[in-house]
Amino acid sequence: MAWDIHNLFKRHAQELKRSLRRRGLSEDNAADLTQDTFLRAMTASPRGVDDNPRAYLFQVSRNLATDFERRARSAPFLSIGEDIVEAVADPRPSAERALYDKQRLLASARALAELPERTRKAFELHRLDGLSIAEIGPLVGLSTTQTWSLIRDAYRHVRDRLKEI
Structure with missing residues (x-):
C-alpha cells in the first residue's frame, strides 16, 4: 500500500x-x-x-x-561576526578583474566614439545623465520613438563591441 x-x-x-x-x-x-x-x-x-x-x-x-x-x-558550527569577515576579505577586485574592467571601459569608450554625434549624445544623456527618453527627444530634435531607436542602436553597438573582447 x-x-x-x-x-x-x-x-x-x-x-x-x-x-x-x-x-x-x-x-x-x-x-x-x-x-x-x-x-x-x-x-x-x-x-x-x-x-x-x-x-x-x-x-x-x-x-x-x-x-x-x-x-x-x-563538528560544531562556529559563527563569526561580520567584522571578522570584513577584516579578512579584501574589498579590492583582483588584478585580473581590474584589468578586464579597464579593457571593457576602453572598448566602451571606443564604441561610443564610433557612434554618430546625435546617437552618442542621446545615449550619454540617457545612460550617464539619467534623463528619460521623453526628456532627451527635444534636446536632440527627435520624437520619443526616434530617440528610443537611437538609444537602442547605441546599446546594441556597445554590446556588440564588448562581445569582441
Missing part, C-alpha cells in the same frame, strides 16, 4: 516541526529535518507500518534529529 505523501505532509508537517523545535532545534533546522523526513518517507519502503504512517514519520524525524545533534557535537 502506497502512502499519499501530499496528504500526510498537510496533516503532519507542522506537528513534526513543533516536535523537533521542542527538542531544541532552531526553526530553520527543524524545517529542514521535517523536509528530510518526508523525503525519506517518499523514497523508503517501510514494512509493517502501513497502518500507522504518523508513527513512522515521527520515528524518522527523531532519528534524523539524533543524527543531526550527533554531527553538531562532533
